[in-house]
Amino acid sequence: MTFRGFLGLLFLVLAVYCGLDPFKHSAISEFPDYVSLKVEMPDWSLVPTDKDDQNLLQKSEIKFLNEIQGPESIAFDPLGRGPYTGVADGRILFWNGLKWTDFAYTSNNRSELCDLKPSPFAYLKHEHICGRPLGLRFDKKTGDLYIADAYLGLMKVGPEGGLATSLTTEAEGVPLRFTNDLDIDDEGNVYFTDSSIVYQRRNFMQLVFSGDDSGRVLKYDPTTKQTTVLVRNLQFPNGVSLSKDKSFFLFVEGSVGRLRKYWLKGEKAGTSEVFAILPGYPDNVRTNEKGEFWVAIHCRRSLYAYYLGLFPKLRTFMLKLPISAKIHFLIQIGGRPHAVVAKYSPEGKLLQILEDSQGKVVKAVSEVEEKDGKLWMGSVLMPFIAVYDLP
């Protein structure tokens, strides 16, 4: 057989194998309805090339190592106490200055299934029972804590904590399936994201692979108790943050790697536009006191992820190979953790970028909260909070 013939045969065998997946080893074998959708990747010329050559994030201090698992969102209460953070076992914890204490929880059905486990990944199986608080925000006036729980929807708990109460679990009759982040305006309206109506958080890798476009940006009105859809057909919407003047809010499009601006006031109210193309795939976004936006970026955009985004058939083919979802995910994020945080002006100008390109200290960031000259960084994948002193 010629070498070409051999390659041809190999390809044929691989194609048949992938078509049948006889041993159910692929990352999508348990998802019979899986489809890959095209992701309209912004052109490389639009992606910022700015770099932090000094890897300044490596100077961060690792705090609370192994005392907390998978802290996504970090919040301080109106008295400046905290942080408060939601962790992998479903609790919301409060740092009282001396130790972590239980503050609140979202599930009324917690049991030994929610007990401590060795790694943040080990909780995925029971998250729908234990709850998984992601986005957290305090109402500055009332001290109420608003919670986006990935499984239990939009919730709220008073300043004394305890079991949170549900605000909404649906919009336009379609259940929330992956509530992710939120912000609140002065009237108590809540702007929040439902990342997908197909994939739940425990299947976030398949959500990333698929380019699923069922994500929504929503508004909960506390007076009417109604939830309306503001933007639909989004690919992994995630972080949400109002601008300091409350004239607009930003939300991230996770699969595209982009920030969108939704106008609340003025002529353009009710419309949205691109705010910035990001250097990678974002999670949460938070404002500082000056009204600048800090964006947590899970990893930089890679050539591999770019081409897989543009060619969904190729993506499906790759995913049918007998390779686990975790390995695919690792390849997609560039082979190793690479933490990036970026600061944008209210006009969308990139002001600062901080990195740990080797994932030595910070590894991956889900949220950046600036307080008193420090950046507090949480991560759903890490058992700690990283704190960086701004010069």
Ligand SMILES: *[C@@H]1O[C@H](CO)[C@@H](O)[C@H](O)[C@H]1NC(C)=O
């Ligand atoms: C409560 O949790 C148990 C497992 O501990 C589960 O079997 C049951 O379905 C849950 N009930 C509800 C209402 O979610």
